[in-house]
Amino acid sequence: MYTSEPAKYPQRADIGQTSRVLVVEDEELIREMLVLALEEEGYDVVTANDGRTAVEHLKSYDSVNAEAPFDLVVLDLMLPQINGLDICRLLRHQGNPVPILMLSAKGSETDRVLGLEVGADDYLTKPFSVRELVARCRALLRRQRLSTLPPAPVLQYKEVTLYPQECRVLVRGQEVNLSPKEFRLLELFMSYARRVWSREQLLDQVWGPDFVGDSKTVDVHIRWLREKLEKDPSRPEYIVTVRGFGYRFG
Ligand code: CA
Numbered sequence: 013m014y015t016s017e018p019a020k021y022p023q024r025a026d027i028g029q030t031s032r033v034l035v036v037e038d039e040e041l042i043r044e045m046l047v048l049a050l051e052e053e054g055y056d057v058v059t060a061n062d063g064r065t066a067v068e069h070l071k072s073y074d075s076v077n078a079e080a081p082f083d084l085v086v087l088d089l090m091l092p093q094i095n096g097l098d099i100c101r102l103l104r105h106q107g108n109p110v111p112i113l114m115l116s117a118k119g120s121e122t123d124r125v126l127g128l129e130v131g132a133d134d135y136l137t138k139p140f141s142v143r144e145l146v147a148r149c150r151a152l153l154r155r156q157r158l159s160t161l162p163p164a165p166v167l168q169y170k171e172v173t174l175y176p177q178e179c180r181v182l183v184r185g186q187e188v189n190l191s192p193k194e195f196r197l198l199e200l201f202m203s204y205a206r207r208v209w210s211r212e213q214l215l216d217q218v219w220g221p222d223f224v225g226d227s228k229t230v231d232v233h234i235r236w237l238r239e240k241l242e243k244d245p246s247r248p249e250y251i252v253t254v255r256g257f258g259y260r261f262g
Contacts, residue, residue: 031083031153032056036066036099037115038091042138046086049142050149058082063094070103070110082110084153086145087132089116089123097130104131111152115140167202169262172241172250174202188240193218197233198241201251201261210258234259 033055037043043059050057060066070082085103089096100112114132116123127135133155134148164176173182179195181188190198196218201209209217211227219229238245252260 030054030056032058032081033149034058034060034066034069034082034085036060036063036085036091036096037088038062039088042088042115045142046145049146050086053146053150055084055149062092063096063099066091066099067094067102070099070108083156084149085110085112086149087112087114089114089127097126100127100130100132111156113145113148113152167199169202169205169250172198172202174199183241190237190240193233194237194240198237198261201259205262206260208254208257208260214258230259 031054033050035043035046035050035057037046037059038061040061043061047057047059058069060069066085066087070085087096087099091099094102096114096116100114103110103112111134112132113134113136114127115136115138116127117138124135124137133152136145136148167174167176171184174195175181176199181190181195181198197214200214200217211230214230215223215225215227219225223229234251235245238248238251241250242248250261252262254260
């Protein structure tokens with residue numbers, strides 16, 4: 013049974029460009045279902061009905077510039093002409109690092125092991141739920157994106173230093189403990205020094221658009237942050253109140 017439950021979580025727009033997914037599947041029903049589900053996720057989907065077409069699509073991989081035309085390949089194992097294992101092997105042999113999610117009708121352990129051995133990143137056995145497949149795709153794309161993202165720079169202003177990757181903050185050389193929200197708030201402030209933020213904008217950026225609650229939440233967190241950053245929280249030099257507008261860093 014192929015069930016197409018609605019996605020559990022609303023899809024947040026991915027950072028930057030749309031991900032391109034190649035779906036290689038010879039069974040029309042499954043292919044159509046995959047296309048629908050992945051397009052609903054906001055991905056650009058290209059399909060191939062057989063192994064040879066898939067290889068054609070993937071040929072455009074440019075190993076010099078390392079520009080893969082696809083961000084993810086959903087690859088059925090049993091295909092006409094060239095099977096999924098061989099395609100996988102070929103791609104890895106060419107040095108193409110595109111994440112591959114392999115699908116198989118057989119639930120045998122050997123297939124799974126073989127699939128992963130030839131370089132697939134993940135493996136799903138038919139029948140699978142669409143939600144499961146979409147979740148796996150999302151995870152693979154996220155993982156890939158993280159590995160290609162340049163490391164976030166260390167942020168520094170006067171005597172405050174924030175290490176985004178380590179989630180650490182030093183104030184006057186001393187490490188301070190911030191809650192995740194305080195950290196996000198400070199990171200946002202420091203990323204846009206001197207920019208004035210309204211409480212609503214801060215709520216939206218740090219708590220997310222789905223947050224229900226009032227802007228007093230922002231004031232409370234600002235107070236806590238000031239206590240941790242400022243020499244004299246009643247006369248702040250880092251997080252400054254801009255009367256009638258909101259807050260500013262620096
Ligand atoms: Ca097949």
